[in-house]
Amino acid sequence: MRTSFATTLLAGAALALVGGLAGGPAGAPAAWAQAAGAGISGDVVKIGILNDQSGPYADFGGKGSVAAAQMAIADFGGTVLGKKIELVSADHQNKPDIGVSVARQWFDAEGVDMIGELTTSSVALAVQELAKERGKVDIVVGAATSRLTGDACSPTGFHWAYDTYSLSRGTGGAVVQSGGKTWYFLTADYAFGHQLEKDTGEFVKAAGGKVVGSVRHPLNTADFSSFLLQAQSSGAQVIGLANAGTDTTNAIKQAAEFGITQGGQKLAGLLFTLTDAHALGLPTAQGLTLTEGFYWDRTDESRAWSQRYFEKMQRMPNMIQAATYSSVLHYLKAVQAAGTDEGKAVAAKMKELPVKDVFVGENGGKVRADGRMTHDMYLFEVKKPSDSKKPWDYYTLVRTIPGDEAFLPLDKSACPLVKG
Secondary structure (H helix, E strand, O other), X not given: OOXXXXXXXXXXXXXXXXXXXXXXXXXXXXXXXXXXXXOOHHHEEEEEEEEOOOOOOOOOOHHHHHHHHHHHHXXXXXXXXXXXXXXXXXXXXOOHHHHXXXXXXXXXXXXXXXXXXXXXXXXXXXXXXXXXXXXXXXXXXXXXXXXXXXXXXXXXXXXXXXXXXXXXHHHHHHHHHOOOOEEEEEEEOOHHHHHHHHHHHHHHHHOOOEEEEEEEEOOOOOOOHHHHHHHHHOOOOEEEEEOOHHHHHHHHHHHHHOOOOOOOOEEEEOOOOHHHHXXXXXXXXXXXXXXXXXXXXXXXXXXXXXXXXXXXXXXOOOHHHHHXXXXXXXXXXXXXXXXXXXXXXXXXXXXXXXEOOOOOHHXXXXXXXXXXXXXXXXEEEEOOHHHOOOOOOOEEEEEEEOHHHHOOOHHHOOOHHHHO
């Protein structure tokens, strides 16, 4: 099917080239660029951003991720190996059938070389399988399931910002250490929620805690009352919110109406971003513990890049948007290094090259054999309103979690690329 709802964006070479990335070796003849350019299919490198642009995750990534991808293309210089870089985007509406249909159209008829972002785990898993069949690169940013680099891994598939393991280790581990020993889960009823509940539950039990129960809710539900009442009646010290986007913010708002936290139970937002803190406001969100891979106000570099993003979107970026920038930039560096946009060759270069950009920060990142990009994660606490000194000043850094600790050790991966 034609993606009539797709937005096509041509990224021209409006900005100066960064570090000479779009050029050939110093002093090389013009023939070098022509020969290298012969490795670009259709004389264009085409990138697709496929995500939720109208549903519960529209602010989570959405058009903000499209804008971040545009920034990466512009910062790269607008061309690679002398060929134009083109960006397309579409709304998969959180439906795997729509996501796969769009991806198939892009790969088979429109010459798309890489599909990125892919918020919603069920969509990401389906599209990654299709990309594997087509020998195309996919870079998942917004989806969380750790299966993407586990049993469902792909030679051309990558997972960039975070996953259910890193969230569970960060937020789940911190809450247990602070005394939250008994848990009840409020879980989004699809692949992401199931995996997040499973991973967090394992951390809770390993730390000496106990899972007393769980309830599953439909994606994008408006009424959490029955689910929250079940969680409240469980008597658990902690209600783990294994959901995201508006599902998380609605659950937190309605929990306040039921007086759940006032009654002594603690809410743990297992996937909670800057966007959610902004939507809730500090009076409601204050005190929440969360794990993110990026915060706009952490370093001079992150502040400078985020200000550029703010000028485009009139809001600060969260980790999904910053990681989309990172993933597109790294992909283009790999195309440059490989001298082609052929999927397997680019994937090999992506694993070979170090990741260096504003998202991964001063310690950088690396891409493992299973496609997992490891980088530092950060445990934050949402500030009290009285502690916030400027717009978007929402987080206090509690702990930096080194990349080697934040993600599942490679020797424990279920990925056949590792086991084989």
